[in-house]
Amino acid sequence: MYINNPASYTDYYELTMAQGYFLSGKHQKSAGFDYFFRKIPFKGGYVIFAGLNELIETIQNFSFSEEEIEYLRKENFKKEFLDYLQDFQFKGNIYSVKEGEIVFPTEPILRVEGNLLETQLIETLLLNILNFQSLIATKAARIKLAAGEGPIVLDFGLRRSQGLGGIHATRAAMIGGFDGTSNVYSAQRFDVPAGGTMAHSWIQSYDSELDAFQTYAKYYPDDTTLLVDTYDTLGCGVPNAIKVAKELEENGHKMKAIRLDSGDLAYFSKQSRKQLDDAGLGYVKIAASNQLDERVIHSLRTQNAPIDIFGVGTRLVTGHTTPALDGVYKLNSVDGTPKLKISENIEKITLPGNKKIFRYCNDDGTFYGDAILFDQEKTIERMHHPTFPAKKSDVTSREFEDLLQPVIKNGRIVSNLPEVKEIAKYAKQRLNLLQPEYKRLENPHIYKVGISTNLMEKRDALLKLFKS
């Protein structure tokens, strides 16, 4: 489970509102909420949805502990409400796109139905889980795409992750396409590969760099990656590594790699590659780390830096440049009546009613565009740009997928919870169906997301009601 006390892992106002609904007898009214985001992070073209498994497991086990009730009592919550919370369980329904799905702004990625109290109460927990893991899965996918098909990308971020956020940063990085992690805790918990060899301190603790290298190679002859920049990369680091590789060869082993952690990585990787190749060590790989992200890796690739393994830390696990996905959770209906939020900012106006997403395909199976429509709509003929209705597309003849599927029904999990590896495989498969223009680092093409005619008309009618 995500956290042992999910009920108090929340914003205080969820509880004051819940009590308000309860005391006014309104808590049993049915309600629907949508989870969606408004802006793609990193100036990118897509988001990978992640965190679903933790969310649904946690919601299925959502309850208030004695200690939490006690705390709320001291905070002056009313006895009758606390009695209600004592037996509280989430009994609603959740529909969601698959974990690992490629998603876009304004789409109701996940929909919650239930009574007003229970659907409100899970808001903060839901946002906390989904916003962060989707952010990092997206960042990881960008980095993996920048690195290309050959090189391996590894998560080295735990030391700079935002506290315990490191646990799920690693999970999300693996979903986004990373090949492994240094994070032992998460590797164990999520069954993904962990690895790592030495820090500078290992080298420093010996009287000589060569001694440090030789000792390491002695104990890890088949998994030796030597860190070569402690004193002088090209002057002694790589030459000492070559000496050790030759000694390993004599004993029938092959050194795995050297690692560069400072200096100009393009220059040093080329010079190191040359030294290694000249010594007949073409099989020894080059790993690089130090403030890497998708842009630095892209630049290294365009310079033909011969790097085989990228260790990415801080900028991966903190979602560097956009440290949060702006996902929100908005009421779409009460007792079947569609609801709308207007707001002073136009982009904060919401879409009313219970909705779903159809994804339309091109003839080659790649994604054409997505439509948001009412749940009861069977098919639609065209979709409209959400804010410029004159812009529309005919989708009559296209194949489509219905992306939202039930994951919780009446409080019980009804979907399978795939392993992280499975989710990663799905994300990769879906990314392959997204055309390259949407995956560009600079100014990616904007993926088409439209709304159905019915949805547009309903929204506009509700807007008019408030204006009059």
Next chain:
Amino acid sequence: MYINNPASYTDYYELTMAQGYFLSGKHQKSAGFDYFFRKIPFKGGYVIFAGLNELIETIQNFSFSEEEIEYLRKENFKKEFLDYLQDFQFKGNIYSVKEGEIVFPTEPILRVEGNLLETQLIETLLLNILNFQSLIATKAARIKLAAGEGPIVLDFGLRRSQGLGGIHATRAAMIGGFDGTSNVYSAQRFDVPAGGTMAHSWIQSYDSELDAFQTYAKYYPDDTTLLVDTYDTLGCGVPNAIKVAKELEENGHKMKAIRLDSGDLAYFSKQSRKQLDDAGLGYVKIAASNQLDERVIHSLRTQNAPIDIFGVGTRLVTGHTTPALDGVYKLNSVDGTPKLKISENIEKITLPGNKKIFRYCNDDGTFYGDAILFDQEKTIERMHHPTFPAKKSDVTSREFEDLLQPVIKNGRIVSNLPEVKEIAKYAKQRLNLLQPEYKRLENPHIYKVGISTNLMEKRDALLKLFKS
């Protein structure tokens, strides 16, 4: 405790190195490590050190579970090493500045002594805890300073925090000077004030805004903050809030505040203030939220926006613009021999040996500058700029404080663990002793941090050794 399985909450290489030290019989050698950072985040002038309590509690209870040993066995770690880990406890010493202390780049804020294996093994855990909480405490202090003495600042960040990082983001925000939080979990765990009232969904769930306001006021007559921007802030939001405030007055209550969450906060706060004042509701406060940070708040203050309560979320808890403190943990000595790391980047060269920090004061008690010196030095006459030795200051006649104090001796906690409220008080007191130029938002003055003559000479001698 910070995490239930601290031993595996680590980078894999800590374990491969530990096994290497163990198998080569070198693990009992004594070693010293320093925790320090190189760059102040947010282009700021200072950092507030936070996270110490969690770190020392966790280290005192640091051990390997059966499950963790089993995992390492499957990862091919050796039996004799795993037997050693089974009984592993940290038995070393830790010296640290107080939690809440104001600290600066290159200072050995925290020093760990012990055997090579144990001092190495805690690296990742230590960095994970200290880097993040220091980052957020610093961000919070900047925000609080920007808000000034009058207004209240509240943490609203949980929904956008980096996963479980939200737990300690709140703790750190309180240390940095925040007045309260929406995060119920952390409020309970760290004994700090929590609060909150309503979301837009509360308003939307009623047929009319007035009805929503009246119902809330009925159940929370003494703690009513009404969110006024769901439909039309000045057209109906504030007028409806005024109506409710008047009804509350009739029943002997006073409405607490209105909250603005969108639009131009300077404009809307002034217009709302006017409407409230014209209605004789000068006591009703104005709360504002929506992508706030120290720069936005500073701008609102210079525009005289009459905001009494700032709710700060995403940009606080993610450390917006600098989502990680670059703190590192570097070996300073083995068996009493000072050690140095050179690196290809000059700024990554470390300071050798066991060190401490003296903080020198001005006559009025404000901070003058800090010196880093060897632990065995009693006093020093001058300190030198770490990289421009010609720049030096005479400190002979100044009063000073010795900032590093023992917190763990032979594995046992020897300092008290103050409550978060106490730490916050200390941080505030220390911030008051830092002159305003260092606290400026734009281009703060650079605080003087020097090194002793002995330390400089030792470092330079070691550097020469490697160059020859």
